[in-house]
Structures are given as C-alpha cells and as structure tokens.
Amino acid sequence: MVGETVDRIVADALEAEVRSRYRPRSGSVAETVVCRLETGDGDGDEPPSRVVCKRGGASVWTGDVIEPLVLEYMTAATDLPVPRVLASGSFADGSNDPLERWAIYEFREGANPGPRYHKLEPTVRRRLVADAGELLGRLHGTSALAFDRVGGLARGADDRSLRLREPDGWHAVDPGWPLTRVPVPLAGDEDCRPVLTHGDYQPSNLLVDDDGAVTAVLDWGNAHVTHAEYALARAEARFVDVYAGRLPRAERKQLQELFRRTYANCAPLETGFDRRAPVYKLLWVAQSGANYLRIAREPRGRRQLRTQVRRLVE
Template structure:
C-alpha cells in the first residue's frame, strides 16, 4: 500500500492527518500499516494517536474480505478484546467492478506485544497465562448464541454488503470436519461437539497481543473466520498453542498447557467426555485438509501471491 493511498484513506475517513506510518513485522496477509496521526479534538472526542489500516485480506474459504463485518458482529455480541472498526470501504476502480483486494478498513490500535515470534522464550508463567486466556476467549466465542448458525461453511458478504452469510467453499476444506464427526455408525461427538460455531479461523499465538504478564489484550486478524463444529475448532486451536511445539517444549509442559487450555475453554463452552480421544483424529484431519487447501490455493495467481506473503513473513 502506497503512502499516498494510506494518507488519503485515513484523511477522508477520519479527517485526520497521517504523521508517519510503518508496517508491522508480523500479522495479517492483508496489506497492513500502522498510522501515527495528528491528535486533537474530533467532534468532541479525542482523536486516536494510532490506527491500523488494512487493504485486501480475502478469506481463503470464500475469497471475500469479511474481517470488518466479523469484527463488528463479534464486538456487538461479545466482550472479547477485539479492535473496533473505525471505517471501511472500497477503492473505486474505473470501468470495472471492485475487486475484493481493493476493500479497506481502518481499525482501532490495541496495545500489547505479539507473543508468536518469542513464544518458546516466554517465562513459563507468562506462557501459561497466555494459553489459559486464549482458551477462555475461544470458549466465550463458541458459547455466544447470537453468533450461532445452523450449519458449517465459509463466511461471505450478504447482498446488502453489510451482513454475513454462509457459503459452502469449493473443494475439501478444514472448514468442515466431515465424516469423523458424522460418518461413523456412532458419531464421535455428541450434539454439543457437533454444534456449528463461529470460530476465528487462524487462532494461534501470533494473532494475539499480550501484556507483560501474558494476559491477552487483543485477538487480531479475523479475515479467515468461518463456521465449523465446536470440537473441531477447539482441536485445531489446541494444536497451534501446544502440539506444534512438540520437541521444543518438554512433554510435561505441553501437557500442562493442554490442560490449561481445555479447562479454560470448558468454563464457558461445553466439553464432552472423550474429547481427548477424538482430538487426535480432528488434528490429523486438519493437517490433511490444510494440505489439500494449500494445493488448491497455489493453482490460482491470487493464492500464490498470498502464499508468498505468508512465507516471506515467516522468514522475517
């Protein structure tokens, strides 16, 4: 995103002058910059000193930019620490319909540090607090009836461009756990484990902000939010906070983190007996489906650009 584009978007939407801006070292696959603004009075309210401006960031499930709508829904229905949406819109393209990558949004800047790059170096007490908070927040999200749907699917914009609708994604996606939940003679999970819930879509340490004690101050990057079964979403999130660190964290510590994550989740959302046995199946399925999804994405020019962006940020 060019400096002129950022300055124009912020100036038009917030009536504020951009003093300077920088790109975060990690975060969303959307074009993302943090803007420092001239402060002062704005209609009786103090103007923020910093905001986050994003452009693009289409969902891998539906190729639609949904993050602003998802955050508005989550902020209205829950008390989760998510950034407020300050403004959103589309860059007008002459002679053609707007491409999803031309959508933009300006978000509240939330204080905190990204724990992802230094997750293994955190003090054990800080990492445990982070994991417990992350489990509790995910449980609160999944327990929110106002965000309930009657089936699983990707999220896309409705016809009015201000609502969210379910859309079945193409191919074999990690959005749908499929037969492990429903295909056995006796389903692996009961009604609570199979209930469709809105979930983050990429819930991991790098998409959180925390304070010095490990308390979560913000959940970021909701561009791949979707609806899936509760147990499947929980197992996938647990893998990102615990299992991917096998060989780098002692087994006893991983088991402690796993217990903290599940107990905190269960404080708000039901966790059925036998989840431990089912979780391994869900995690293996998630790996297989994610691999298939990456292969599908890599066949498309936009998908290849998105993958290159992710690889570049991982290397950084």
C-alpha cells in the same frame, strides 16, 4: 498501500493527518500499516493517536474481504478484546477485487508473542494459554454467534452483511463427512455444534501484556463457521502440539489441560474430547494440505501463500 494512499484514506475517513507510519513485523496477510496521527488522544470526537489501516485480506474460504464485517458483528454481540472498526470502504464502488477494499481499525496495545512464544517465561506462557482458552470458549459459547450449519463467510447482497456460504470441496471448514464414518463413541451429533470461529487462532494473532494477559485477538479475515470441537482441536494444536521439541513434554501436557479447562469454563466440552482430539488434529493436517493445494491453483491464492511464506521467513 503506503505513502499517499494511506494518508488519503485516513484523511478522508477520520479527518486526521498521518504523522508517520510503519508496517507491523508480523501479523495479517492483508497489506497492513500502523499510522500515527497528528492530533488526538482518542477522547471525545477526536481521532485516536494511532490506527491500523488494512487493504485486501481476502478470506481463503470465500475470496471476500470479510474482516470489517466480522469485527462489527463481534463488537455488537460480545465483549471480546477485538479491534473496533473505525471506517471501511473501497477504492472503486462495486468492485469485486479484494485489493480494492480497505478498513481502518482501532490500535490495540500489546506485544505479538508469536515469534518468542516458546521462549517466554513458563508463568507468562501459562497465563497466555489460560486467556486464549477462555476467549475461545467465550467465542464458541456466545448464543448470538451460533449457527445451524457450517460454511465460509461471504458478503451479502447489500455488501454490509455476512452470509453463510456452503463449503466448496474438502477443506478445514467442514470435518463432517469423515467423522460420520467414525464409530459413535468417537464422534456424535453433540460434538458437531456449528460455531463462529477465528480461522487462524494461534499466538501470532494475539497481543499480550508483560504478564501474558491477552489484550487483543487480531486478524479475523479467515473467520468461518465450523464444528466447535474441531475448532478447539485446531487451536490446541497451534498453542501446544506444534511446539513439540521446543517445549518439554510435561509442560505441553499442562498447557493442554489448562487450555481445555479454561475453554470448558465458558463453552460446552463433551466427555471424550481427549479421544476425539487426535482424530481432529490429523484431519486438520490433511485438510490444510488439500486446502493449500486448492488455493495454489489461483493467482490470488498464490499471492497469499507467497505473503505468508515471506512473513514466516522474516
């Protein structure tokens, strides 16, 4: 999605001319282009000076492009720092092909800390982790985002609403049945609170300022509903555990405690999470492997995996 296609989408949706465009160095699996517009500073009815245009980005859980709907839902229900949806649509009305769908988002200032996360100054990294834990807690602690069961998110029949779809197979949306076979002191009903969660909450999907304060949470295309503690453990693994060997053990322990403490300031954290977290994390590794195998069986899934691998290499 480059050149004339982007220009036409922006011109039709925002009545603005694209002056220049570039691809972000890291980020979404969707085809993503940052556009600098000819006029406007974001005041009044004028378009902003920069916008982000995306095409595709199907959810790995349901195959639907849900990010515009999730962000509209988030903007209405929370004050979390997420991009506003400026416009969305499709190239062909009624098409079920994810690549036919596009959306234009607000451009948020900040740097992507993912590629240099382990090289940040410790004080900057602590601020980032503190903010990340608080934001995840605010997400999981918002009553308007509570659900009665887990599942993937798909488009409703009207194409403008979200519906919850039952999990299909054993994957990282639902850890329920393995945990029901674990003794009660390790896992109980109070630990399985269904919440809307990001789906890929990690440093590479944040923007931060020079001090490490989070300015935006990006790439909600794989958002889904899962158990709160499971989502917390998965996120903790992405901010702390995967950096074993790159960060000193003592610092990882401090970051883990900080992440949990700031999360617990905004959402319930049941006693004994420290005993359950390793089980959740092992389960996440196993389920993620099984999920990648399932995705790789489909052409769409193989395209997404190739895109992810290419971005990792870059």
